[in-house]
Amino acid sequence: MLLIKTVISWLLVLPCFAAAPSSGELDDLFAFRGIVLQQDDNNGGNPYVSEDASIYEGLFLYRSSLGAEDALQGKFTGDVVSAASYDDAREKAETVSGATGYNPGRFNVDIAWLHQSLDWGFSIGTSYGQEYAYRSQGYNLSGNLDLAEGATQLSASLQVFNDQVRVIRFDGSKEHDQVRNTDTLNLGWTQSLTPTRVLNLGWSNSQQRGMLATSFNAVKVDDHFEFEQLPEHRIRNAGSIRYKQASGEDSWQLGFSRYQDNWDVKGNTLELRYYAHFNRGQLVLEPVYRYYQQQQSRYFAWQFDGLPPFRSSDSDLGDFDGHTLGLNVSWLGSAPWLQRQAWYDMGFQVYDRSDNIRFYWLTVGWRYPQ
Numbered sequence: 001m002l003l004i005k006t007v008i009s010w011l012l013v014l015p016c017f018a019a020a021p022s023s024g025e026l027d028d029l030f031a032f033r034g035i036v037l038q039q040d041d042n043n044g045g046n047p048y049v050s051e052d053a054s055i056y057e058g059l060f061l062y063r064s065s066l067g068a069e070d071a072l073q074g075k076f077t078g079d080v081v082s083a084a085s086y087d088d089a090r091e092k093a094e095t096v097s098g099a100t101g102y103n104p105g106r107f108n109v110d111i112a113w114l115h116q117s118l119d120w121g122f123s124i125g126t127s128y129g130q131e132y133a134y135r136s137q138g139y140n141l142s143g144n145l146d147l148a149e150g151a152t153q154l155s156a157s158l159q160v161f162n163d164q165v166r167v168i169r170f171d172g173s174k175e176h177d178q179v180r181n182t183d184t185l186n187l188g189w190t191q192s193l194t195p196t197r198v199l200n201l202g203w204s205n206s207q208q209r210g211m212l213a214t215s216f217n218a219v220k221v222d223d224h225f226e227f228e229q230l231p232e233h234r235i236r237n238a239g240s241i242r243y244k245q246a247s248g249e250d251s252w253q254l255g256f257s258r259y260q261d262n263w264d265v266k267g268n269t270l271e272l273r274y275y276a277h278f279n280r281g282q283l284v285l286e287p288v289y290r291y292y293q294q295q296q297s298r299y300f301a302w303q304f305d306g307l308p309p310f311r312s313s314d315s316d317l318g319d320f321d322g323h324t325l326g327l328n329v330s331w332l333g334s335a336p337w338l339q340r341q342a343w344y345d346m347g348f349q350v351y352d353r354s355d356n357i358r359f360y361w362l363t364v365g366w367r368y369p370q
Contacts (some may be wrong), residue, residue, distance in 0.1 A: 027065040027069040028118055032152040033369035037359065045315035047302060048220055049170075051357060053083040064211020067311040069117055072183075075110040081131070106131035112140075131217075133166035142186075157189040164212045169227055170218040176283075178211030202257075206236040219313045220303045228312045230299060236261040249277040264298040265317060282332040288349070290324035315355055322353040328363075335368060342368040 034057070041051035065071050112125030120143070161182040167330040184206040191199045210232055211353040217228035240257035252274045259267040270288040277283070297317040298312035299310040326349030331333035335342040344366050351359040 016102045026062070026065055026069065026114060026118075027369070028065050029061065029367065031059075031061045031365065032364060033059040033365040034091050035059070035361060037361040040358050040360075042358060044353075047311050048225070048313070049218060051083075051315060053081070055309075056080045063114075069115055069145075071114045073110075073112045073114055074107075077110075077129075078110040079106050079107060106134075108136070110138075118149075120144065120161055127237045133168055134163065136161055136163045138162075151192040153188075153190040155186075155190075157186045159184040159186075163210075165213070165215065167215040170216050170225070177214075178215075180208065180210035180212065183207045198239075198244040200242040200244070202238075202240040202242075204236075206234075208234040208236070213312070214314060217312065217314055219301075219311045221307050221311070222305065226307065226311070228314065230261070230312055231310055233262060234261055237292060249281065251275045263317070264295070266295040268293050284330040285347070286328040287328070288324070288326045288328070290319070290351075292324075293321040295319060315357060316353060320353045320355045320357075321353055324349055324351040326350065335366075338368060340368065 035055065037055040037057075039051065039053040045051040057077065059075065059077045061073070061075045063071050063073040075347045077225045106129065108127060108129035110125060112123050114123045119157040122141070124142075125140050127136070127140075129136040129138075138159065138161045140157060140159045142155065144153060144155040146153050154282045159182075161180075163180040163182070164182055165178045167178055169175070184204060186202065186204045188203075189201045191197055191201075212232060212234055213230040215227070218225045218227055220226075224366040236259070238257060238259045240255060242253060242255035244253045245251060253272070255269075255271045259265070259269075266319055269290065269292045271288065273286060273288045274284045276287075278285070296319040297312065298306075299312050299316070301311070302313055304311055326347060328345060328347035330343060330345040332341055333344050334340075345364070348361040349359075349361055351361075
């Protein structure tokens with residue numbers, strides 16, 4: 001379940017609230033995105049629990065220009081999540097307590113103010129999200145600076161999340177709510193090498209404190225099961241390099257990123273995308289391939305001999321590699337209710353991991369103006 005929530009963020013091609021706006025991102029905008037994601041464990045992953053999960057998500061974004069240099073932006077996200085291991089724990093907890101009223105839905109609201117002058121800009125925003133066992137309050141601040149007549153762009157952002165976790169164990173028992181705080185700093189450098197070639201470098205540092213274990217996860221210790229237990233501090237670092245090149249009307253992008261944290265998780269990602277334009281740019285095909293390889297955490301094992309202080313059998317902390325294949329299609333079409341044209345898009349991707357867990361996701365989107 002650690003990964004299924006982060007996969008959603010890969011799909012959101014709408015403007016990011018953590019990033020300062022570019023000069024073209026202050027106009028009025030309305031956009032919608034729908035996402036269906038299915039995770040199948042195929043008898044892989046954790047051998048003692050089912051890791052099947054589904055997410056159905058809808059996202060609405062509206063941006064209103066406040067003049068030549070400012071805009072106000074709002075985003076609403078709502079989804080329904082079903083995860084076999086969590087649903088089992090929650091049902092046991094309701095049986096024990098006699099409580100009812102479970103709502104499988106989750107919502108998140110983001111509001112941001114965007115400012116962009118001739119060669120610098122910033123954004124400041126806040127967010128609030130809630131689901132059955134989780135509440136999140138977030139704040140973000142970002143800025144960008146253009147140098148050398150726009151050939152160089154520097155960017156930085158800071159995100160702070162103060163979350164509250166409802167602790168529900170795999171056996172249905174409940175404990176007091178716990179706190180989880182996350183502070184993330186992102187730095188970026190984009191350099192135009194030639195009119196058709198761009199290089200982007202990025203670095204991210206995240207500090208997490210509090211309840212970082214997944215409360216409903218179980219681990220096998222000798223011949224019985226215990227709760228998952230992980231340290232209350234995690235330091236994550238990620239660096240990336242991305243090269244983009246135009247070739248006529250088309251373009252391609254090659255990227256590599258490296259991740260590591262103080263739990264000894266290490267990951268490498270290689271990604272290739274191609275953008276093929278047809279009908280004078282009114283139809284765009286975007287095939288994508290991604291390879292990911294991960295080294296497991298020092299706290300991970302499928303079974304433990306004796307009771308270590310920190311332990312997890314979450315497959316997202318284990319050894320695996322994975323391949324993603326996908327195709328996104330965007331086209332310019334009519335929007336009769338607006339009597340104007342708008343952009344539509346649809347995408348499908350499959351992510352296959354070596355531990356037999358497989359992800360499928362489908363996205364559909366619409367945005368106006370074009």
